[in-house]
Amino acid sequence: MIRFADSMKRCYHTAETSIALIVSTAINFIYPPTCLLCDQEITALGHGFCESCLSKLKPAVLLECPRCGAPVGPYTDLASGCGQCRRESFAFDGVIRLGVYDGQMRLASLRAKASGGGSLARGLARLLVDQKRATFHTSGFDLVVPIPEHWTRRFVHPHYAAETISRQIARSLNVRWNRKILIKSRRTPKQATSPTPLRRQQQQGSFAVARKGPIAGKAILLVDDILTTGSTADAAAKTLKKAGAAHVIVAVIAVSPLRK
Ligand SMILES: [Zn+2]
Ligand SMILES: [Zn+2]
Structure with a gap:
């Protein structure tokens, strides 16, 4: 029976x-399906990009610093990070990224962030997982968490790229996703307008966890759309580590080319 x-x-x-x-x-x-970036007709859905856009979005520089995601030359000693991050202290244990915030990647990231950019954000997240699948699997995550925004920003911008990207990454990797466990407890000024030391100061203590239980002892993938100075990711990772996270890796679509 x-x-x-x-x-x-x-x-x-x-x-x-x-x-x-x-x-x-x-x-x-x-x-017929069209490219998420240039609207040209495409034959197969795949990530959702045409061959021309795909070639521009895939990283041209293959080597990158595993600690901060910056592009590096072939003979760089990466034992304690690269020239960009060696003197920085980060609470996160590494960065996985698709590309560098420049050219077509900059355009794609800006559109993914804008209102109506959900499909593009998901397409970029699928591409990131596909390009870095081996790295994601080697790290082995228990939980995918977006870097949150303050609840008051939701009224102005209902679409939040970090959340959309993190959800797609969790789906693609088949890992649990939780958007409510990490909270932005205090509003902080727009990052682009502040110099790096001030950014760090502004971000510290601006995150909190809803509960420690799901975080304690876990390997967490912390997701944002762009990594600029690393101040926001550092403050968020610090909060997760304080709550008992064993390991925090940051995943982003793109890293800023110069972070000074
Ligand atoms: Zn295209
Ligand atoms: Zn580095």
Whole structure:
């Protein structure tokens, strides 16, 4: 009887999959998929980018500092970070990123952040996971957490790129996602307008955790869209570590090319 029920379930599942495939093929025929960045028609959905955009979004420089994500030359000694981060102290244990905030990547990141940028943010997150799958799997995460924004900002900007990106990364990696465990407890000024030491000062103590239970002893992937000075990620990681996180790695779409 159980076997019969199982085989019926499999039949339903196969039928559902076939129907979904037929529906998506019909939709693609009527509305052919277009590139998330340049609107050019594309043949297969994949990440959602055309070949030309994809080649510009994939990192041109292959080597990067595992501690801060900065692009580095082939003979750089990375034992204690690179020239950009060696003197900095970070509470996070490393950075995984797709590219450098420049050219087409800068344009894509800005559009992903803007209102209506949800699909593009998800496409960039899928591309990041695909490009760095081995690194994500080697690290092995228990929980994916976005760097939160203060609740008052939600009224002005309902779309929040870090949240969308983190959710897609969690889905792609099949890791638990929690957007409420880390909280922005205090509003901080816009980052771009402040010099680095001031940014650090402003960010420290601006995060809190809702509960320590889901964080204690866990390896956490902390997600944002862009890493500029690392001050925000540092303050957020510090809060997670204080709550008992064993390991915090930051994942972003792009890192700023120069962080001084
Ligand atoms: Zn394109
Ligand atoms: Zn570095």
